[in-house]
Amino acid sequence: MTIHNGSDPNDDFTPDESPNPKPARRRADTGREPTLMPGHLGTRLVSLAALVERIVAAFEQEHDITSPEMMAAHSQSDQLRLLRDTTQYVLAVESMVISPEEQADIMRRAHAELFGYGPLDAFFADSTVTTISIEGADKASVRYGHGDLVMQPPLFEDQAQLQRIIGRLLKRAHAAIQPDYPYLETGFTLNGRPMSLSLVLPPVTPLLTADLRLHPAQLPPLESFVDSEAACTLLTAIAQSPHGLVVVGEAESGKTTLLAMLAALSGQAGIMSVERAGELRLPADAVQHKVQWAVGDDQPNISFAEQIAAVLAQAPACILLDEVRADEPGAILPLLSAVQPPRQMWAFRGPAESKRLASALGMLARRGDATHSEALVGALYRQLPFVIVVRRREGRLHLHSINEWQFAPGADYPDYVALMERGWDGIALTGKRPAQGLALPEAFWAAPPSQ
Structure with missing residues (x-):
């Protein structure tokens, strides 16, 4: 059977026949021309999309979602078996004679509409x-x-x-x-x-x-993300220490992935997470809390800030946040003002450049307090001393730097000290030492710094 595309291949552009023609303009429906199939014994053409729509409508009319047949159709083969009868009925009504391969394609499209996510299924697979x-x-x-x-x-x-x-x-x-x-x-x-x-x-x-x-089905090893043995060693030591940390980067820079890796490496007991979308791969004994959106009268909204407060009330040993954003400063107020705060690991959407990052984190803490006092700023620096910056560049996720907020004796504000940073030859030690104790041998710090 011949399948027709409902467009002329030379008709994708609308020409301008004026004396001074403008560049050809692509039509809005280009790429969405109907695929036509002969129906009613070849007397007229039927759009493939319309045919699938009729099959979907007929199936939904015949099978209620709570019917015993639908409740029992757990596998794709069970679902296709139900769909086959409806498909053949609609094809008979339209007097269409098609090959088994064409019927299989029609059923696949209808199945995606009914049980899957339509055109997105191919990308999800x-x-x-x-x-x-x-x-x-x-x-x-x-x-x-x-x-x-x-x-x-x-x-x-x-x-x-x-x-x-x-x-x-x-x-x-x-x-x-x-x-x-x-x-x-x-x-x-x-x-x-x-x-x-x-x-x-x-x-x-x-x-x-x-x-x-x-995200990947399995959490990748740290070595797949970090192209330096020394950086892996330092990150592991930070993860296994009692100190807080924040992973910083722009959108889709790998913050969530690295935060999950560090949580897995930490060996920390009593982890609870607060997440916007539930993207973290957590250790087996960790407890996940996700932002909840209202559905009907039975499920109320529970915001990111409300979940943080609820988790803090349970006194976790460590809390993971994915992700903290500058437009919700009030969400972190309970953490920074707590008398005995838990260990914290954050993903924070922010800039990689040190001065802009320091300003962004400082403003986040100040805006979290109605009085705009500096107390929360100092609490943030002390509770989250390690700052790990990631970037997406040239088709790869990169560890950009590992830093620490370091307070000089008597100082009100810390210095932002790079322990490792990326240079021309990759990421390397800078020669600076951490102020917070880490379980690393002296020989580790004796390596030559980056140039």
């Missing part, structure tokens, strides 16, 4: 995909590994399909869009991979915007 960025139904980009985002042809048939898929993702994450919250961040584990879903909604943006970040 690709272990090299780390980011999917969506701006309305027309624009999408994908990041493979740690490279740059790659533009994709339109993934969704229309805005309605995009909203259905996003709604299904939110339902899986036990979240829902709320009129009063134009920003929403949540997540869940998909195919064994922790995934975050961040939404920005109208009227803040003209179109629904979504960013999906996928």
Whole structure:
């Protein structure tokens, strides 16, 4: 059977026949031309997308989600068995004669709409995909590994399909869009991979915007992230010490991954995490707490700040935060003002440059206190003495530097001291020593500093 594409290959651009023509403009629907199939015994063409839509509608009308057949259809083969009868019924109504291969393709598309995430399923099945960025139904980009985002042809048939898929993702994450919250961040584990879903909604943006970040199914070893044996040794010593630390970087720089690695290396008992999207791979005995979005009347909103306060009340030995942001200074107030605070490990979205970072952290602490006193600033420096900076550059995640806040005797403010930093030949020791005690031999510090 011949399948027709509903466009002329020479018709992708709209020419300008004016005396001074402008550059050709690509049509908005380019890449979304309908695939047409002969129906009614060849007397008319049927859109493949419309055919799939009819199968989905017929299936939903026939099978309620709570029906015994649906409740028993746990595997994909069970689901396809249910779907086959509906597919064959719709094909018969449309008088379509197609090959087994074509029917299998139609069923795959309908299955993705009913039980999966439509056009996103192929990306979710690709272990090299780390980011999917969506701006309305027309624009999408994908990041493979740690490279740059790659533009994709339109993934969704229309805005309605995009909203259905996003709604299904939110339902899986036990979240829902709320009129009063134009920003929403949540997540869940998909195919064994922790995934975050961040939404920005109208009227803040003209179109629904979504960013999906996928982490590896297994937490990689520290050596895969850090290209220096000395840096691995120093990071391990910091992780296994009683001192607090903060991992700093811009979005998608590897903060969450490195924080999970350090938590695993710490051997720390009594870890509790507070997370926005549940992306951390935690040690087996750690307890996760995630921001909760209201769903109906049974599940209320629980914010990042509220989860921190609830966890602090349980007196954990160590608390992990993923991630602290400058626009929520009040969230960290209970931690910095606690009389006996737990050990803390933060992921903080901030700049790598030392002066800007010091300013950002200082302002975060000051704004957390209504009086804008310096007490919280000093508490932040003392509770989180080690600062680990990461960057994404040239298609790779890099450890940029390992630093420490060091107080001179009698000083009110510390110096920001680099213990290791990246130079032309990679990351190396600077020759400076830590003020906080670390279980490292003298020979470690005797290595030549970076030039």
